[in-house]
Amino acid sequence: MNVIISNTSEKPIYQQLFEQISSQILKGEIKQAYNLPPIRRAAKELGVSVITIKKAWEELERQGLIYTISGKGCFVAELSSDDILKIRNDLVMKQMVSDVAYYKSFGLTLDEIIEMLKKV
Amino acid sequence: MNVIISNTSEKPIYQQLFEQISSQILKGEIKQAYNLPPIRRAAKELGVSVITIKKAWEELERQGLIYTISGKGCFVAELSSDDILKIRNDLVMKQMVSDVAYYKSFGLTLDEIIEMLKKV
Amino acid sequence: MNVIISNTSEKPIYQQLFEQISSQILKGEIKQAYNLPPIRRAAKELGVSVITIKKAWEELERQGLIYTISGKGCFVAELSSDDILKIRNDLVMKQMVSDVAYYKSFGLTLDEIIEMLKKV
Amino acid sequence: MNVIISNTSEKPIYQQLFEQISSQILKGEIKQAYNLPPIRRAAKELGVSVITIKKAWEELERQGLIYTISGKGCFVAELSSDDILKIRNDLVMKQMVSDVAYYKSFGLTLDEIIEMLKKV
DNA sequence: GTGGTCTAGACCACC
DNA sequence: GTGGTCTAGACCACG
Secondary structure, eight states, X not given: OOOOOOSSSXXXXXXXXXXXXXXXXXXXXXXXXXXXXXXXXXXXXXXXXXXXXXXXXXXXXXXXXXXXXXXXXXXXXXXXXXXXXXXXXXXXXXXXXXXXXXXXXTTOOHHHHHHHHHHO | OOOXXXXXXXXXXXXXXXXXXXXXXHTTOSOTTOEEOOHHHHHHHHTOOHHHHHHHHHHHHHTTSEEEETTTEEEEOOOOHHHHHHHHHHHHHHXXXXXXXXXXXXXXXXXXXXXXXXXX | OOOOOOSSSSSOHHHHHHHHHHHHHHTTOSOTTXXXXXXXXXXXXXXXXXXXXXXXXXXXXXXXXXXXXXXXXXXXXXXXXXXXHHHHHHHHHHHHHHHHHHHHTTTOOHHHHHHHHHHO | OOOOOOSSSXXXXXXXXXXXXXXXXXXXXXXXXXXXXXXXXXXXXXXXXXXXXHHHHHHHHHTTSEEEETTTEEEEOOOOHHHHXXXXXXXXXXXXXXXXXXXXXXXXXXXXXXXXXXXX
16 A cells, blocks of 8 residues: 545645556556555545545446455455556546646647657 | 536536636636626526626636736736746646545556546 | 335345335436435435435446436436346346355256245 | 355355255255255365355245255255255246346336347 | 535455 | 444535
8 A cells, every 4th residue: 555645735634646557457466456544544544534545445346446345355456468458548637638728728729739749 | 708507517617717718718718817707697698607607717816817806806927838838837737746645556657547537 | 205214124125225215216216316305304305314425325326327417416317228127127137146046056947936935 | 065155256155055055955966865065074175154044044044955864964855846946946036026126117118028038 | 606626534355 | 353234424516
């Protein structure tokens, strides 16, 4: 559990959790079939409510990144390279669509957007 | 006032207003020194609350895109090309920084990000 | 809001809510664009927690049956006949698959299953 | 003991056990008066808790499918064809009633249900 | 007024 | 011990 929570961020906590854990799983930083800490312990460690953890975990499960065995715990799913690519693209592309729409609303062309991206 | 408001969008209305008006000003689609409609009329036209308009206008003023003359109304600022470029870059870059951070959190390189961007 | 909640049912309350409301929407018993009662009022009326209502509503939204405008309320989605058929089939078939597997585990053939179904 | 346990299934393990053993008995795959393995051995073989086995066995006994002789063990009941039919129908019909109620809640007729069943 | 989020504390089923 | 569900009550953003 290597997660940083910002209480001042505009993003809800469960969203921050989802983003960080999902990226860690997709990058292979969390081993497959690894047992995530019990939600109540995770909640205590991170200083948030159990329900907040639960909400993040549910989204992870919905994306196929973890699976839950009631009474046993939560485990990182075993993913093929294809699975990983697909899920990662889903998550990233969904965000990119709205990001690019925003950039283009200022009259920027794709090339201009790319030029600016390189300067970030 | 050429603005489209989406009630179903996840973005708050005042932000939709700010984004559309600011981009129009920066693209030169709204003439400099042009008098924006009084907030009450704008509210009526767009079918939104006066408070919402006020919030959007305030944000525009904060960015230096419009200025208010008490008792006269709100006017589009007179901006040099340099001013325009600067403000546009400010707005876009601010967003890009957090967007790119998100993409990179999945282990994507700049080149991969650009490749995906082209497919949006 | 025409819903019956069973506290003794094995099904969680939010699931009962989802099933009853979704079937009512799909049968056209709740008008399109109809404003569902505010979640806090619904919670009071039904004698359950706001969070329970929220969980059910979220699943309805995920299925495309309702949409939420923050600060405004929750509305029944406008669905074409095709949409309705698709969503209904999704929901029913998902259940049928596991039901039929159960029946067949007793050695019943499809014909026998159908014969018994007629006697229910 | 020819049983497959799925840890990821939503069904509790004791119920998976009950369903599989009961169907095997009803299909005649387990001989009448056959001595079921002692719960401790069964637990070891299947890698589950003794409590879980006990719960499943109890349910089997409640259905009249097995009987226990203190100090001797558990035996498969001697069932006439009629007994078998009756118990099987009890188990299946009990499930079907709630299944059909669910299907019908979406406005499906019996014929439509049967049509969909054939496509499963 | 609306929904969005969060908390603390509780009971249950399963293992 | 684990997760699954539920409650009551709270604060915030938006309009």
